[in-house]
Amino acid sequence: xxxxxxxxxxxxxxxxxxxxxxxxxxxxxxxxxxxxxxxxxxxxxxxxxxxxxxxxxxxxxxxxxxxxxxxxxxxxxxxxxxxxxxxxxxxxxxxxxxxxxxxxxxxxxxxxxxxxxxxxxxxxxxxxxxxxxxxxxxxxxxxxxxxxxxxxxxxxxxxxxxxxxxxxxxxxxxxxxxxxxxxxxxx
Amino acid sequence: xxxxxxxxxxxxxxxxxxxxxxxxxxxxxxxxxxxxxxxxxxxxxxxxxxxxxxxxxxxxxxxxxxxxxxxxxxxxxxxxxxxxxxxxxxxxxxxxxxxxxxxxxxxxxxxxxxxxxxxxxxxxxxxxxxxxxxxxxxxxxxxxxxxxxxxxxxxxxxxxxxxxxxxxxxxxxxxxxxxxx
Ligand SMILES: [Zn+2]
Numbered sequence: 001x002x003x004x005x006x007x008x009x010x011x012x013x014x015x016x017x018x019x020x021x022x023x024x025x026x027x028x029x030x031x032x033x034x035x036x037x038x039x040x041x042x043x044x045x046x047x048x049x050x051x052x053x054x055x056x057x058x059x060x061x062x063x064x065x066x067x068x069x070x071x072x073x074x075x076x077x078x079x080x081x082x083x084x085x086x087x088x089x090x091x092x093x094x095x096x097x098x099x100x101x102x103x104x105x106x107x108x109x110x111x112x113x114x115x116x117x118x119x120x121x122x123x124x125x126x127x128x129x130x131x132x133x134x135x136x137x138x139x140x141x142x143x144x145x146x147x148x149x150x151x152x153x154x155x156x157x158x159x160x161x162x163x164x165x166x167x168x169x170x171x172x173x174x175x176x177x178x179x180x181x182x183x184x185x186x187x
Numbered sequence: 188x189x190x191x192x193x194x195x196x197x198x199x200x201x202x203x204x205x206x207x208x209x210x211x212x213x214x215x216x217x218x219x220x221x222x223x224x225x226x227x228x229x230x231x232x233x234x235x236x237x238x239x240x241x242x243x244x245x246x247x248x249x250x251x252x253x254x255x256x257x258x259x260x261x262x263x264x265x266x267x268x269x270x271x272x273x274x275x276x277x278x279x280x281x282x283x284x285x286x287x288x289x290x291x292x293x294x295x296x297x298x299x300x301x302x303x304x305x306x307x308x309x310x311x312x313x314x315x316x317x318x319x320x321x322x323x324x325x326x327x328x329x330x331x332x333x334x335x336x337x338x339x340x341x342x343x344x345x346x347x348x349x350x351x352x353x354x355x356x357x358x359x360x361x362x363x364x365x366x367x368x
Contacts, residue, residue, distance in 0.1 A: 009349065010330070013323055044355050047305045048324050053219045056232050064214050064236060065207035072243040073203055 004031065008038050012045055191255035195246060210239050213256065216326065217263050223321045224267045226310070234270055238263045253335055260328065260336035264318060271314075308358040316351030319344050 008031045014020045015028045032039050191212070197205035217238055222231040242262050249258050309317060315337070322333045323344075333348075334341045 006345075006349075009352075010345075013327065017327060040356050041352055044305075044352055044359065045324055047301070047359075048309065048320070048355070051223075051302050051306050051309075053222045054228050056218065056228055060232060061214060064239070065210035067236065068210045068239045068243065069203050069206050071240060072206060 005035065005038055008032075008035070009041050012038070012042050016042075016046060016049060192251050195249060195255060198243075199246060206243060209255070213259055214239070216256075217259065220260065220263055220321065220326055221267050223309075223325055224317070225271065226306075230270070234263075234267055237270075238266045241266055254332070257328070257332045257335045260322065260326065260332070261338065264322075264336050264338075268314070268318075304359070304362060305355075308355050308362075311358055312351050312354055316347045316354065319347035320351040320355070323348055 008028055011020070011024055011028050014024060020028075032042060189208070191209065194205040194209050198209070214235060218231055218235040221234045221238070222228065225231050225234065238259070242259055245262070249255065309320065312320065318337055319333060322328045322336055323330070328336060330341045330344050330348075334344045337344060337347075
């Protein structure tokens with residue numbers, strides 16, 4: 001079959017629907033006038049189109065949609081689906097809220113951690129540049145103290161640092177001795 | 188009017204009334220297609236219902252790249268072909284006897300009988316050719332849509348369609364069918 005007939009025969013269904021453009025109409029009709037093969041094709045197809053389908057009636061049409069909805073609803077009782085979660089607005093909003101809260105709490109924790117890390121009272125962050133020899137015993141004691149209290153760091157986040165910050169050198173020394181004795185004699 | 192994809196999304200989101208709207212939109216087309224394949228009203232009613240239920244079951248597999256209509260036809264094609272195959276195995280002997288007893292009445296030129304003749308000749312086509320002719324002629328699906336519904340290439344659809352129509356022409360000529368145009 002040559003491509004001209006092929007093209008016309010592809011257009012016949014559009015032509016028979018009756019809403020074709022003027023251009024298609026002219027093209028099909030002028031070809032049909034001179035081509036028996038395509039005229040026969042048109043005849044067969046227009047005969048086919050006359051064959052009707054019996055109507056099952058309004059009762060069928062009016063009840064089928066509801067029937068499908070009910071039967072389909074029975075077949076999938078509340079199945080969980082991620083897609084469902086993301087397509088419906090309410091669950092979607094709550095998922096977004098939870099995610100935002102998680103991200104917020106993460107960044108807040110991060111900030112707190114950074115503050116603790118940069119605590120100027122922590123031995124590792126101390127500036128030793130202006131220490132002289134007389135300060136060294138105190139410095140060593142402070143290191144020991146630092147070890148002692150960091151082992152007992154309160155998980156609630158309260159730091160011993162603030163309490164020690166108000167003590168002077170002598171008080172710290174005696175406190176350190178007391179701690180040492182506790183370590184030797186206590187539990 | 189809300190588009191099909193909007194309704195599908197609303198249904199998936201839990202708004203079950205959206206499926207009623209979709210069924211209302213396509214039930215007549217799907218029923219007519221199935222009737223042309225099966226020639227039995229009661230069977231067609233059942234298969235129309237089955238088609239929509241299968242569609243709902245697989246609605247999450249629907250890809251928005253294709254139109255909902257074409258996807259629905261694809262399900263209707265599979266649902267009716269499965270049924271026809273099962274039916275054929277059960278009723279081969281019965282069909283043979285009915286066909287031979289009716290063949291004598293088909294030579295009349297009365298309009299109704301002419302249509303019956305066309306209808307019958309459609310039944311003589313191999314299944315895939317018949318499908319291509321029905322989808323293109325009655326359902327007005329384009330070549331691309333028919334290919335999608337039948338699960339084959341556009342080239343295959345064209346080949347099935349043209350050999351189907353050609354065979355119909357021959358069958359009708361053999362029976363001295365008078366074309367009205
Ligand atoms: Zn031609």
